[in-house]
Amino acid sequence: MSGAHLLVLACGAATGLQDGGRSGYQRQGLSGSGAMDRLALAAANALVGNPPETVAVELALAGARLRAVGGVVRLALAGAPFALSLDGEAVGDHRSFCLREGATLALAPPRRGVFAYLAVAGGIPVPERLGSRALHLRAGLGGVDGRLLRAGDRLPVGAPAGAGADRTIDPLPLDSEAPVRVVPGPQADHFPDAAVAAFLSATYAVSNRADRMGYQLDGPAVAHGERGFNIVSDATVAGSIQVPGSGLPIVLMADRQTTGGYPKIATVISADLRRVAQRRPGEPLRFEAVSVERAVALAREAAAVRAALPVRLRAVISREERLMAANLAGNAVDALAP
Structure with a gap:
């Protein structure tokens, strides 16, 4: 561990530490938690040379300000396009950069999407809890003392920044208009065929009742069958779509409960969970059924x-380097020539 750390000067109410999540505890009633957009987490970590599921700062909609203390810190942000500036000078996302000692990084709220990940070279070595550093807020587990970040927190840095070249990667698509693919069931037979067809053809919107536990949707109510809206509680997974008595679907997310007593009309495939996570309240959401084999x-x-993210990295080329590399004399002419 280096002697440097990040001092949190300000942050949004939903800012916390997340990694790839914890597994093996659902039978004890603890869901895995972890990053809401794991591709973005992996991209941010790749940019600073970390393994893909290394713990990082998860930001949701609101900005933050952090300062490097005790040394230089190498950082990278990936996911929703937050606007970044170092001591007032703009710097792009989806690239690595160094925050020198005493410098301040400011992140303004994103123009699109919800979640982004600020990765730190060497990670953020807060204590592990049940094999993970991911914050599970409802369980009071992981992160910094089992809670969200707040001003005054000091985040340790796992390794010095080093002198390596900064890297960049193409911004990750947010897929804000693409349909979310689902596998029907496991209780699709609790709904009339017409209700399932209506669910798959409807356009919903993410409601204001959306958080890391679940995204409740606004739109056409789904009609239950003769057996009603209660079942014997059984297991849920990230992406389970429950339909309670209101008929309004709820997509369960990373901090979901591990069992539930509402029938599940469909399950979001793992590859599309980030499509749900990055939808803002009010944004449309449509579903498309696929087979288990396709999922x-x-x-x-x-x-x-x-896995291929590290090989997609490119060196960051400064404006001066671009000018030096340009063939500025290629179109020059001899002013004295006839």
Whole structure:
């Protein structure tokens, strides 16, 4: 661990630490938590040379200000396009950069999307809890003392910044208009065929009742079948779409409860969970049914994309370097020539 740390000067109410999440505890009633957009987490970590699921600062809609104390800190932001500035000078997202000692990084709220991840070279070595540093707020577990970040927090830095070249990567697509692909069930038979068809053809909107536990949707109510809206509680996964008595679907997310007593009309495929997570309240959301086989293939494709992130990195080229590399004399003419 280096002697440097990040001092939190200000941050939004939903700012916390997240990694790839914890597994193996659902039978004890603890869901995995972890980053809401794991591709963005992996991209930010790749930019600073970390393993893909290393803990990072998760920002949601609101900005933040942080200062480097005790040394230089190498950082990178990926996900929703927050506007970044170092001591008032703009710097792009989806690239790495160094925050020198005493300098302040300001992040303004994003123009699109919800979640972004600020990765730190060497990680943020807060204590692990049950094999993860991910904050599970409802359980009071992980993160900094089991809570969200607040002004005055000091985040340790796992390694010095080093003198390596800064890297960049193409911004990640937010897929804000693409349909969210789902596998029907596991309780699709609790709904009339016409209700399932209506669900798949409807356009919903993310409501204001959306957080890391679940996204409740506004739109056409889904009609239940003769067995009603109660079932014997059974397991849920990230992406389970419950339909309570109101008929308004709820997409369960990273901090969901581990069991539930409402029938689940469909399940968002793992590859598309980030499409849901990055939808803002009021933004439209449509569903498209796919087979289990197709969902597995898409999961493998998504895993391959994450694994390939390090090879997609490019060196950051400064404006001066671009000018030096340009063939400025290529079109020059001899003023004395006839």
